[in-house]
């Protein structure tokens with residue numbers, strides 16, 4: 001059974017055909033490396049899946065059920081979580097507050113509902129432990145390393161019982177050691193049965209964690225291959241167009 | 247309490263001590279009572295301004311709102327004999343509408359807060375002056391409203407009720423900001439609107455509510471000011487008050503970039519501003535220099551705060567490097 005299936009997804013921005021008849025199926029726990037040159041349509045594809053905007057045409061199926069997302073919240077409710085390219089977290093809040101952003105637990109004091117900070121902290125400490133990350137719940141995000149920020153973003157996905165996590169360039173702009181941390185986080189998610197779509201320009205990262213590699217070129221899906229049956233050379237050729245199709 | 251709040255508290259005490267040494271009248275019950283009253287009046291709407299600033303916006307219309315609603319309140323109660331509780335409800339209702347209008351123009355029509363509220367500043371002031379034909383609105387001679395007066399300009403044990411009202415509002419808003427989901431979302435929206443939206447937060451609602459809170463607190467302040475001055479001169483009443491509010495909020499640690507601020511800080515900011523006014527009066531500095539003193543102190547305060555923050559970052563980096571260099 002597929003956790004996510006895209007059927008003939010197209011998306012136009014005025015004259016630009018950002019996605020052209022893209023079809024793709026993803027199994028539970030599968031890690032998919034989504035590659036392509038700048039402007040190939042990777043972010044657009046992620047945004048369509050995440051409900052930021054509807055595709056111009058085509059269908060999205062979650063666990064074999066056709067769905068229509070009108071806003072990000074719809075996708076979230078269907079089990080899709082996104083870790084954005086420019087990290088959608090708020091620097092001024094603590095790690096715990098960010099993990100729970102938009103779904104803060106509350107408790108009642110008399111007639112008023114107040115945020116349950118104690119629960120937020122203990123639960124996020126538990127999630128960080130599960131991800132084997134050293135992030136501390138009370139730390140402010142703007143004081144944390146890139147890898148720790150990723151851990152915060154990824155802990156959010158565990159919290160919501162996500163089925164699919166979409167990651168747009170999580171390893172751009174962080175150090176080598178932190179990249180290893182993030183790749184580890186991806187493996188943890190996969191071990192929990194969560195499918196991961198990883199957008200990256202970094203070939204080694206993709207080949208290290210991905211079960212399958214998908215290549216977009218000018219909005220068209222030109223490859224959908226098991227990572228073990230492909231090679232960085234082949235993928236590079238597919239990205240640039242030196243190899244037409246795979 | 248945040249570190250910034252403590253720093254501000256110390257500054258208030260230091261300035262107070264200096265003024266007291268030059269003029270012991272500073273701590274006289276009369277002076278303290280009067281100053282507390284002004285702190286209450288200005289603090290009321292500064293808290294609302296702070297909420298707007300935390301969303302990354304600004305509300306320039308506060309002074310004009312205070313003038314317009316003040317004129318209307320005085321006329322309703324004094325001229326048309328509307329029972330005062332009803333008049334209060336109407337004024338607060340108008341505050342809600344004004345806030346909604348600002349919020350919707352900013353979120354739905356994507357106009358900039360500065361522009362929307364600048365137009366508000368001009369429009370409300372203009373309506374106040376046009377409606378009164380430039381004449382001062384006042385209560386009829388000899389009229390009195392004992393309960394209303396007790397609530398607004400009364401005192402208990404020498405403490406002005408305007409000050410108590412401000413403390414109550416501050417306590418409520420403190421809970422709202424630091425302990426409700428709305429407060430969390432407000433900080434998130436102010437810092438990173440997109441991230442907040444992607445997290446499933448209704449960012450438009452949060453922003454609109456901030457403007458509503460600001461206008462409602464301004465409408466309550468309008469009633470307090472009208473009762474305090476007893477008459478409202480439509481062209482000068484409340485002039486520049488939005489700037490006092492912005493100053494108090496900035497002194498209190500609100501960043502104009504949004505996402506940061508504390509209610510305690512804003513209240514302390516309002517206290518410091520009134521203390522400075524007081525300093526000008528008590529130290530015999532010509533009151534024409536009033537604004538200059540205020541501007542200079544705010545500038546110094548913000549500068550010192552920034553330098554201090556830079557110093558702390560430097561220190562912690564050094565510490566981290568030190569740890570790294572140890573084998």
Ligand SMILES: Nc1ncnc2c1ncn2[C@@H]1O[C@H](COP(=O)(O)OP(=O)(O)OP(=O)(O)O)[C@@H](O)[C@H]1O
Pocket residue numbers: 013016018036037038039040041042043044045
């Ligand atoms: N909001 C938009 N309006 C108009 N065109 C857009 C918009 N967003 C993206 N595009 C265009 O759609 C195409 C695909 O963009 P997309 O951001 O999906 O690329 P990408 O593969 O994520 O690139 P990168 O690797 O640089 O992140 C590009 O030609 C881009 O210019």
Ligand SMILES: [Mg+2]
Pocket residue numbers: 042043044085168
């Ligand atoms: Mg992109």
